[in-house]
Amino acid sequence: MDILVERANGVLTIAFNRPEKKNAITAAMYQTMADALVEAQGDAAVRAILFRGSVGIFSAGNDLEDFMKSPPMGENAPVFQFLRAISSAEKPVVASVAGAAVGIGTTLLLHCDLVYAADTATFSLPFAQLGLCPEAASSLLLQRVAGYQAAAEKLLLGEAFDAPEAQRMGFVNRLLPVAEVDAFALEQATKLAALPASSLRVTKSLMKRASHHELQTQMTEEALHFGKMLLAPEAREAFKAFFEKRKPDFRQFD
Numbered sequence: 001m002d003i004l005v006e007r008a009n010g011v012l013t014i015a016f017n018r019p020e021k022k023n024a025i026t027a028a029m030y031q032t033m034a035d036a037l038v039e040a041q042g043d044a045a046v047r048a049i050l051f052r053g054s055v056g057i058f059s060a061g062n063d064l065e066d067f068m069k070s071p072p073m074g075e076n077a078p079v080f081q082f083l084r085a086i087s088s089a090e091k092p093v094v095a096s097v098a099g100a101a102v103g104i105g106t107t108l109l110l111h112c113d114l115v116y117a118a119d120t121a122t123f124s125l126p127f128a129q130l131g132l133c134p135e136a137a138s139s140l141l142l143q144r145v146a147g148y149q150a151a152a153e154k155l156l157l158g159e160a161f162d163a164p165e166a167q168r169m170g171f172v173n174r175l176l177p178v179a180e181v182d183a184f185a186l187e188q189a190t191k192l193a194a195l196p197a198s199s200l201r202v203t204k205s206l207m208k209r210a211s212h213h214e215l216q217t218q219m220t221e222e223a224l225h226f227g228k229m230l231l232a233p234e235a236r237e238a239f240k241a242f243f244e245k246r247k248p249d250f251r252q253f254d
Helices: 027-041 064-069 078-087 104-112 138-146 147-158 164-169 182-194 197-230 233-243
Strands: 003-008 012-015 046-051 057-059 094-099 101-102 114-118 123-126 174-176
Touching: 003 027, 012 057, 012 182, 027 078, 046 182, 057 104, 064 233, 078 104, 078 197, 094 104, 094 182, 101 104, 104 123, 104 138, 114 164, 114 182, 123 164, 138 147, 138 164, 138 197, 164 174, 164 182, 174 182, 197 233
Parallel strands: 012 046, 046 094, 057 101, 094 114, 101 123, 114 174
Antiparallel strands: 003 012
């Protein structure tokens, strides 16, 4: 299974389990995660949710080969189901990041309540490099936590940055040695699962409700642009260059 879904002690764990492909996410994986989140919403036994990767890698983002075969067209595409589910999750969501988090591997963290990372983790948002635009409302959320200039540097240049910088930007709570991060994140999720569910639900709702409509609007706007740009010549050149292991040439485009 490319996604492992486990339940224990009130915690639903969703784990990327495709290390041979650097946990690159396919449409089927998005569907599995979306279904797990929707089911967790109505399951009183689930009191907290934990995302984690596998040894040495969180996620390389979208599987580009699968992405090209089955582009996410329409609001019911699995990726959009997943984004709606994680962005509207009422229960606490914790993430443990060890290794690289690329593209949506980073943007999904902006919807988590607590994020713990290995001190060797890396992050990148290479949307512009692929001829695309941000998704998951990251064009709104990243500048909200990090400030406009910091967000612009990451989203416009798309260059990788390290875990200490991610913590300074504000979307990583704490850095830990790589051998300890998964266990610590699970411990934190288990602590949350032992607290009154109603208190956590109301507290999270109060913190997020003022921006909920804005977030959903931004996500819809991003998806409209993303769908158009996915079919544009710039994206085709970027993807072709990726598979040919060369640098793309965007000089031919305005």
